[in-house]
Amino acid sequence: MQKCELAIVGGGPAGLAAALKAREVGLEEIYLLERDNFLGGQLVKQTHQFFGSHKQFAGIRGIDIAEKFKDKLEDRPEIKALKGAVAQGYYEDDVLGYSYRDKFFKLKPEKTILATGASEKMLSFPNNDLPGIYGAGAVQTLMNQYGIVPGEKILMIGAGNIGLIVAYQLLQAGIEVKAVIEATGRIGGYAVHASKIRRAGIPILTYHTIKEARGNEEVEAVVIQQLDEDWQTVPGTEQEMAVDTICLAVGLTPKVDLAIQANCQMAYVAELGGDVPVRDKNLQTSNPRVYIAGDSAGIEEATAAILEGELAAAGAAADILPEGSAIDRERAEIKEKLADLRRGPVGEHIRRGLTRARRNQNAGRDRYTRSWKS
Amino acid sequence: MRIKDHPILEFKRGEKITFSYNGKKISAYPGETIASALHAAGIRKLTHSQKHQRPRGFFCAIGNCSSCLMVVDGEPNVKTCVVEVQEDMVVEEQQGKGDLSAKV
Numbered sequence: 248m249q250k251c252e253l254a255i256v257g258g259g260p261a262g263l264a265a266a267l268k269a270r271e272v273g274l275e276e277i278y279l280l281e282r283d284n285f286l287g288g289q290l291v292k293q294t295h296q297f298f299g300s301h302k303q304f305a306g307i308r309g310i311d312i313a314e315k316f317k318d319k320l321e322d323r324p325e326i327k328a329l330k331g332a333v334a335q336g337y338y339e340d341d342v343l344g345y346s347y348r349d350k351f352f353k354l355k356p357e358k359t360i361l362a363t364g365a366s367e368k369m370l371s372f373p374n375n376d377l378p379g380i381y382g383a384g385a386v387q388t389l390m391n392q393y394g395i396v397p398g399e400k401i402l403m404i405g406a407g408n409i410g411l412i413v414a415y416q417l418l419q420a421g422i423e424v425k426a427v428i429e430a431t432g433r434i435g436g437y438a439v440h441a442s443k444i445r446r447a448g449i450p451i452l453t454y455h456t457i458k459e460a461r462g463n464e465e466v467e468a469v470v471i472q473q474l475d476e477d478w479q480t481v482p483g484t485e486q487e488m489a490v491d492t493i494c495l496a497v498g499l500t501p502k503v504d505l506a507i508q509a510n511c512q513m514a515y516v517a518e519l520g521g522d523v524p525v526r527d528k529n530l531q532t533s534n535p536r537v538y539i540a541g542d543s544a545g546i547e548e549a550t551a552a553i554l555e556g557e558l559a560a561a562g563a564a565a566d567i568l569p570e571g572s573a574i575d576r577e578r579a580e581i582k583e584k585l586a587d588l589r590r591g592p593v594g595e596h597i598r599r600g601l602t603r604a605r606r607n608q609n610a611g612r613d614r615y616t617r618s619w620k621s
Numbered sequence: 622m623r624i625k626d627h628p629i630l631e632f633k634r635g636e637k638i639t640f641s642y643n644g645k646k647i648s649a650y651p652g653e654t655i656a657s658a659l660h661a662a663g664i665r666k667l668t669h670s671q672k673h674q675r676p677r678g679f680f681c682a683i684g685n686c687s688s689c690l691m692v693v694d695g696e697p698n699v700k701t702c703v704v705e706v707q708e709d710m711v712v713e714e715q716q717g718k719g720d721l722s723a724k725v
Binding site for chain 2: 282283284289294308366367369376377378379380381382384385388389390391393394395396397419420421463464465502
């Protein structure tokens, strides 16, 4: 059994930031487990420029942020960053099992930071399992990471930032986007992204939903339908479109498998994307050995994930190291940056979600904790 | 189909390699995943559902959803969306839940 001060699961923005910060504040034995053969997580396919209220990373593309992190990590060879290492389970004696190069290893960290990210949500409609129906992230992976077109004619579902950004990236790759449809009455994404789509002549249809996909072996067409203000389908408004690909940008849900295994108290918070681990202001869970950072505790975006990674690392270090006071000052600074990022109307949604998660107003609906106690 | 010109990205593809899919030769570039190389060759159906035999392709492309499992060099249940394609790899559509005894 290997021992270490800190294990970090996930080499995306939160995990990378956590590893670097942990080393910076003085931790020495740090493992970073990344299941993919590359670091950077979903940053590696984000070709758009980051922006928002925060100064940090504004105007930089996600792919470039990933490179910066990789360079910094190369200067820190004492951080054991294992690529292709898959965390297999968090056991009740706080042992983290992982597989690496066809072997199984056991690691006992004093503290663990889970930064496992999120998975894409699905929609239910007839034939939603046909080949050619992809999550927006999958489309980005195919296009921006491997340079392969997902199809020739695409329907985008969801007019939030991801739907709009990916629709624009499809245009950049020379693919025909038939329309962007959105079930609610308003475009959720930023106006700057929506106007790029409109300028390209692509309709953004609000109050529209997908009725069904059509095709035998793969997607050949899609039927969309109008919704009224009560979200009921309007008969007679069905419209068939010839598309070979349907892209779903209907949100993400935190990947919480390891948090559940680590016995972290969970809560359902719609604003954060579903079931999330309950954390205190330092991002520590009900299992004092476990901190959680980034999308795996609530869907937000990469800048927030980076700051959360740093905050979680500072917390873990404060628990382990004797001289805690300098770290406390650092922690206060990171919290200030996070508050700054989440200020204003754009951050309202996430602020409400985080407050609800902390108060755990849905404790009675926590199906995970209950099942263990029995 | 592979993207040739892109306003932001530059794809540095190395020397072409070949692998086999259900006995057919498919070409790919190093660094591509099995599923993305198949996709570039126009193959989007990777497997089928167990009960109703419905065609399935990948959904997430990052190893979460498990709808891209195939037999690779005799090993079943390989997530082809995250495993890199290699020269002379043998990729086959999987029948049933997969049998490890053939490999071990």
